[in-house]
Amino acid sequence: MAVAARKTKAAAPVKSAAKPAKARTAKAGADKASAAAPSNMAVFTREEDLHAYREMLLIRRFEEKAGQMYGMGLIGGFCHLYIGQEAVVVGMQMASKEGDQVITGYRAYRAA
Numbered sequence: 001m002a003v004a005a006r007k008t009k010a011a012a013p014v015k016s017a018a019k020p021a022k023a024r025t026a027k028a029g030a031d032k033a034s035a036a037a038p039s040n041m042a043v044f045t046r047e048e049d050l051h052a053y054r055e056m057l058l059i060r061r062f063e064e065k066a067g068q069m070y071g072m073g074l075i076g077g078f079c080h081l082y083i084g085q086e087a088v089v090v091g092m093q094m095a096s097k098e099g100d101q102v103i104t105g106y107r108a109y110r111a112a
Contacts, residue, residue: 042095052094056086 044052063083070079082089096102 055090059086
């Protein structure tokens with residue numbers, strides 16, 4: 001029994017019009033970055049950057065300890081870790097204004 005060979009065309013490469021985002025570097029400084037930043041891009045001071053970093057680090061350390069304690073059987077029930085999501089809650093809190101309402105899911109204690 002002969003099997004007919006099919007002619008297949010290779011898929012055309014996808015062309016993207018989007019340009020990669022440029023990250024602010026330490027050399028550029030906040031003043032230069034804010035002058036070139038699009039209107040919808042937040043630019044933070046060094047103090048705000050450090051505050052956000054410290055908050056994310058605190059959340060990460062808490063999560064690591066919770067995971068360790070859960071693995072040792074010291075925490076019962078379910079343990080839904082937030083590792084890798086720290087910037088979500090910190091960014092949300094930094095962007096929120098007085099009077100904003102927030103709805104959360106089962107990992108909400110980091111936003112509390």
